[in-house]
Amino acid sequence: MEQMMESSFTGETPRLSEPVDNIIIIGAMGCGKSSVGWLAAKILGFGFIDLDEYIERSEKMGVTQIFNEKGESYFRDIEKQAVESLRGIRSHVIATGGGAVVDDENWQAFCDMGATVWLNTSPQEIARRFVSDETELKKRPLLAELAGESDKQLRQRLLTERLSALIGQRQARYKQADVILTDTFSTPESSAKKLVRTLIREGLVRTPGADAALDRWGSL
Numbered sequence: 001m002e003q004m005m006e007s008s009f010t011g012e013t014p015r016l017s018e019p020v021d022n023i024i025i026i027g028a029m030g031c032g033k034s035s036v037g038w039l040a041a042k043i044l045g046f047g048f049i050d051l052d053e054y055i056e057r058s059e060k061m062g063v064t065q066i067f068n069e070k071g072e073s074y075f076r077d078i079e080k081q082a083v084e085s086l087r088g089i090r091s092h093v094i095a096t097g098g099g100a101v102v103d104d105e106n107w108q109a110f111c112d113m114g115a116t117v118w119l120n121t122s123p124q125e126i127a128r129r130f131v132s133d134e135t136e137l138k139k140r141p142l143l144a145e146l147a148g149e150s151d152k153q154l155r156q157r158l159l160t161e162r163l164s165a166l167i168g169q170r171q172a173r174y175k176q177a178d179v180i181l182t183d184t185f186s187t188p189e190s191s192a193k194k195l196v197r198t199l200i201r202e203g204l205v206r207t208p209g210a211d212a213a214l215d216r217w218g219s220l
Contacts, residue, residue, distance in 0.1 A: 019206040022114030023093045026101050028167050029140050031121035033095035039192035041093035049094045055082050067141035083109050101173045115204045118177035123163035131156045
């Protein structure tokens with residue numbers, strides 16, 4: 001299948017004009033934030049933090065279990081605490097939860113910490129991925145109930161509708177990202193390389209060895 005990807009630096013007058021301390025990847029659940037973020041961190045020589053996993057280690061239970069046992073409001077409270085606790089870190093790529101950016105204080109923290117990147121993947125593509133990976137779908141508390149639908153075509157349609165609604169609710173915030181990486185049918189590796197090339201081109205990272213690391217990964 002053909003791989004398609006575009007990237008853009010948002011705004012006529014960019015918010016950022018010099019290298020940043022961290023890269024914060026935002027976007028809908030299942031868009032590839034964790035896999036792309038981990039690979040980008042590896043290329044850059046940065047550390048990597050998955051915000052949901054960070055919370056799970058602190059709470060000693062999975063995100064779905066937290067939602068089921070303590071509710072979404074509790075999760076959002078501890079999510080905000082987690083974001084605040086990360087304010088002082090440097091040289092990291094952070095993959096946020098899909099809804100973390102809705103909270104204004106979280107968003108301000110992310111902007112203060114570094115460059116924000118929206119991994120813009122279509123709801124149809126995310127639904128296709130979840131239909132192919134039921135285990136991953138069950139980890140998503142706002143979608144997990146759809147794992148019980150045995151008709152895969154119906155499940156994909158319902159997932160697409162649910163994801164479209166969630167993305168629609170959050171899209172205004174996603175569009176405020178410093179960089180938008182539109183990703184359709186691409187691999188995590190090609191997305192990560194495209195992201196790093198965009199960050200280097202725009203002067204947002206200046207990491208010795210990043211160009212050489214990209215070359216070792218091969219050309220896009």
